[in-house]
Amino acid sequence: MSRTPPNTEEPKLLPGEPAPRQPVSPATPPSTEIIPAFVPMRQLSELPKDELEQLAEEFGLSVGDYKSSQHLVAAIHDRRQMIGGLDRETLLEVIRWGRRPVLANLNKEQLAQEIVRIKSMRFEGLSQQGLVVLTKLRGVKVNATDDVPTLVNKLKKKEGLFTRMNRKRRAMLGSLVSNMLGESESAKTGNDYQFVPPADAVGASSTTATPSPKSAMPSIKEEIEDAGLFSGIAGRIKRSADDYLNQKLDEIESRIDRKLDEIDRRLAEWRDKEIANRIRILKITLWASVIVGAFSLIYAYVHELVYPSPAPPVPQKQADIRSK
Amino acid sequence: MPDVDFFQFFRYTLGTIATIYATILTLQSMWAWIVWLSGHDKYISLVRRYVIVHGLRLRFKSFWGDVIICMLLCVVFLLLWYAHGQMRHMFTAYHAAKASL
Numbered sequence: 460m461s462r463t464p465p466n467t468e469e470p471k472l473l474p475g476e477p478a479p480r481q482p483v484s485p486a487t488p489p490s491t492e493i494i495p496a497f498v499p500m501r502q503l504s505e506l507p508k509d510e511l512e513q514l515a516e517e518f519g520l521s522v523g524d525y526k527s528s529q530h531l532v533a534a535i536h537d538r539r540q541m542i543g544g545l546d547r548e549t550l551l552e553v554i555r556w557g558r559r560p561v562l563a564n565l566n567k568e569q570l571a572q573e574i575v576r577i578k579s580m581r582f583e584g585l586s587q588q589g590l591v592v593l594t595k596l597r598g599v600k601v602n603a604t605d606d607v608p609t610l611v612n613k614l615k616k617k618e619g620l621f622t623r624m625n626r627k628r629r630a631m632l633g634s635l636v637s638n639m640l641g642e643s644e645s646a647k648t649g650n651d652y653q654f655v656p657p658a659d660a661v662g663a664s665s666t667t668a669t670p671s672p673k674s675a676m677p678s679i680k681e682e683i684e685d686a687g688l689f690s691g692i693a694g695r696i697k698r699s700a701d702d703y704l705n706q707k708l709d710e711i712e713s714r715i716d717r718k719l720d721e722i723d724r725r726l727a728e729w730r731d732k733e734i735a736n737r738i739r740i741l742k743i744t745l746w747a748s749v750i751v752g753a754f755s756l757i758y759a760y761v762h763e764l765v766y767p768s769p770a771p772p773v774p775q776k777q778a779d780i781r782s783k
Numbered sequence: 784m785p786d787v788d789f790f791q792f793f794r795y796t797l798g799t800i801a802t803i804y805a806t807i808l809t810l811q812s813m814w815a816w817i818v819w820l821s822g823h824d825k826y827i828s829l830v831r832r833y834v835i836v837h838g839l840r841l842r843f844k845s846f847w848g849d850v851i852i853c854m855l856l857c858v859v860f861l862l863l864w865y866a867h868g869q870m871r872h873m874f875t876a877y878h879a880a881k882a883s884l
Contacts, residue, residue: 726837727837727840730837730841731845734841734846735845735846735849738846738849738850738853739849741853742849742852742853742856745853745856745857745860746856748856748860749856749859749860749863752860752863752864752867753863755867756863756866756867756870759867759870759871760870763870763874767878
């Protein structure tokens with residue numbers, strides 16, 4: 460755990476507020492960018508003790524190591540500075556390794572908080588940079604020259620004897636349960652990890668589909684090893700129930716979609732049929748009008764020929780002129 | 784004493800009344816639809832958009848044969864109407880010329 464000497468003279472401010480520059484410990488690189496996880500409304504030192512402790516735990520600091528709130532504030536500040544200096548891509552790599560269900564667009568602090576929750580001690584598939592990030596976030600000092608075995612050793616040392624024993628015990632229990640359930644290691648799916656899509660992108664594109672629950676599911680043995688017997692089994696049951704519910708919801712959704720498509724298709728058919736009928740009625744009416752008009756024309760012509768109508772009366776003056 | 788042709792009178796009166804009646808009914812119906820579809824309720828706006836989409840989805844090709852026939856029949860009807868008038872003028876002129884001889 461990297462500690463910094465508490466500075467009781469100066470108040471610790473959240474990033475983003477006009478704070479004096481803090482000396483950066485040699486273990487942490489100089490910060491280049493700090494993105495706060497929330498809008499800082501108050502100074503850290505003004506936070507109540509329980510909130511401060513909760514914040515410290517979220518950043519992977521063990522509260523018991525700090526004597527006073529001022530010490531804790533300094534440690535949180537240092538931790539945030541350190542996180543600000545980490546590479547975002549490496550943080551995402553560790554998230555993928557830990558198979559944490561997060562959004563890909565989280566900021567560095569949120570990613571670091573997720574990484575802190577990863578308790579796994581199986582480091583296969585993690586690059587050296589990823590190991591460095593994980594080691595730093597677990598509060599172990601890292602040198603620039605540390606290679607992978609050294610980093611792994613440091614992490615194992617940090618774990619402690621009793622924690623390791625507990626983990627081994629849980630692993631044994633896990634393999635026992637796994638054997639009882641008949642779940643083999645080969646059954647573990649090797650699907651690629653996918654980040655949780657943002658809420659507005661769900662359904663918008665097939666490439667950002669929700670990851671298959673199985674792809675992010677560790678084996679029961681690993682779950683029990685990481686979380687304990689009851690928590691592991693409970694987590695597995697909960698996940699299975701979630702899978703079942705998701706499957707049923709997908710089925711219902713697809714059924715509703717099919718119904719809606721069917722309704723739309725029938726409505727379009729009805730519309731076309733209705734318009735065709737109206738046009739046909741109009742056509743019949745027009746044919747009738749034209750036939751009657753033609754008949755009327757012929758009738759009028761024949762009638763004039765057979766029964767000529769009387770000539771219009773000629774005015775008297777015109778008749779006189781004609782007689783003269 | 785005015786010379787009233789009752790057949791003509793009946794025909795013109797019926798035509799006028801039927802035309803006015805049909806026009807008023809059509810306009811009334813259209814106005815009622817417009818008022819209903821221009822409502823601000825979200826379901827009404829949904830229906831409005833749906834109706835617009837269905838209108839845009841209409842394909843002229845499906846009905847183009849009947850539509851063209853209707854247009855041609857309208858032209859023929861107007862020509863017949865014109866021919867009626869021309870024939871009446873022709874016979875009037877003919878009788879007038881005959882009487883003046």
